[in-house]
Amino acid sequence: MLFITNRFPTQSIRTRVGRRFTFDLKNNAPSNSVFFCQRQGLEEHEEVGSTELLKRLKDADYRQILVYIHGYSNLPEDVFAGAAEFQALCDASKPKEILVLPVIWPCDNDYGIVQDYWDDQKAADASALSLARVMEKFLAWRNDPKQNPQDDPCLKRINVLAHSMGNRVLRESLAAWNRYDLAGGVPLLFRNTFLVAADIVNESLESGNPGELIGHASRNVTVYFASDDLALRASKAANLKNRVASRRLGHTGPEDMDAVGKNVFSVDCDDVNTAYDSPKGHTYFRSGRAAGKPGVVFDHIFESLVTGRVFPEDEFRRRTVLKDGVA
Template sequence: MLFLTNRFPKQSIQTKVGRAFEFDLRNNAPSNSIFFCDRTAPDAIEEIGSKNFMRRLKESEYRQILIYLHGFSNLPTDVFAAAEEFQALCNKKAQQEVLVVPVIWPCDNDFGIVQNYWDDQKSADMSAYSLSRALVAFINWRNSEDNDPQKDPCLKRLNMLAHSMGNRVLREALCAWNKYDLPNGVPLIFRNTFLVAADIENESIHREERAALIADASRNVVVYFASDDLALRSSKAANLKNKIASRRLGHSGPENMELTPKNVYAVDCDDVNNEYDNPKGHSYFRSGAKKGEPGLVFEHIFECIRTGRVFPDDEFRRTSIIRKGKQK
């Protein structure tokens, strides 16, 4: 499995193509470096470098790429397990359609959830710079002679799925990219961006707010939310403790749909989130009630990726509710 990370390795932080890469789980500080790697076995990771990484994506038999940004309190093994589950569900729907590529940023799961949450929030902010460097590397490669964009362009469609606090990483990465590397505004880089159980303020996606860049960088932005997401209740408690009072985007959806860009859609998952992820109701975007069988939220995500349209039967529709239904 190809993946990106800004977690420190046990080895040197200097990139060396072909070397073994081991996570230093005792070090949860975000690295300024970004490492391009291939996990060839559960206990075997090789650093392959950015050019080889991009080339491998281009030469892959899969038609589309899905970048997966995980949430807080996840160790690498947790991220790999989630990405493998999502990949298996995609393959079950259609072979060689979607290749899942996780981005592993440093979290800490050793302490109480509130303390752990606040530390991870700081780590998410600092990880944004590493992800923005990866976006720069991708754009540079896409326009370089190594890719030969005139004679042999890369035609892969790029999608993004950010879960929980991964939404904060994505938001801040686009802000950093826009501030330091772009003249004015981000390019349209993602076909679909899925904001699942987003742990950012619910007005953050409004025009003129920080997450509006997500809409600028995407053809479609789909917000999946559930009011009884218990993990986000802990998030709210942590933010209130630090004197930040705001509903989370993953709890209520956008504060005001009229103030969001026109390519932002909202999907209420209240009917299924706790059935799919009991008791937290937070990771409801993969399997349904039965492990290994696609849930209704996954089905909607996959169809968006496959077709490039959120509600193909109604071009003016921007909100929906995922109702309980019989799983195949």
């Protein structure tokens, strides 16, 4: 599995293609450097470099790429397990359609949920500049006539799925990219952007707010939410303790659908989230009631990936409630 990370390695931060890459789990500070790697097995990783990773993605026997940005309190092996589960579900649904590319940002799970939350929130913000560099590298690679000549362009569709605090990473990375590298706004980079259990305020996608750029960079933005997501309740409690009072996007969906772009869609998962991830109801976008069997949230995501449309049966529809029909 290919992956990108700004976590520090135990080795030097100097990139050396072909070297062993070992995560320094004692260091959860974000690195200014970004590492492009391949996972070969349990805690076995090799650094391949940005040009080689992008070439491998281009040459891969898959039609689309799904960039996966994980949530807080996830160590690398947790991220790989989740990405592998999602990959297996995709391959079972339609072989050679979706290739999952995890982006691993530094977070910690040693000190309890509230302490972790604030450490991870800072790490998410600090990761923005690093991951903005990834997007800038991709544009430079895509526009390089040596890497992508006119008779051999990269035709892969790119999608992104951000879970929990990974939505903050995505939001801040686009803002940093726009602020420091772009002249006139972010390009349309993603076919689908899926914001699952998003741990950002529910006005984030509105015009003038930091998440507005997510809509600019995406053909479709689909928000999956559940009001009884216990992990986001802990997040809300942590925010209230620190005098930040706002409902989370992953609890309510967009605050006002008329205030967000017409390419933003809202999906209520309240009827299935705790059945799929008991008791927290937070990680409900992969398997359903049985491990390895897709749930209705995954099915909805996958249909959007394949068709490029959130509600292909009704071009004007922007909201739905998901039910799996099991008592």
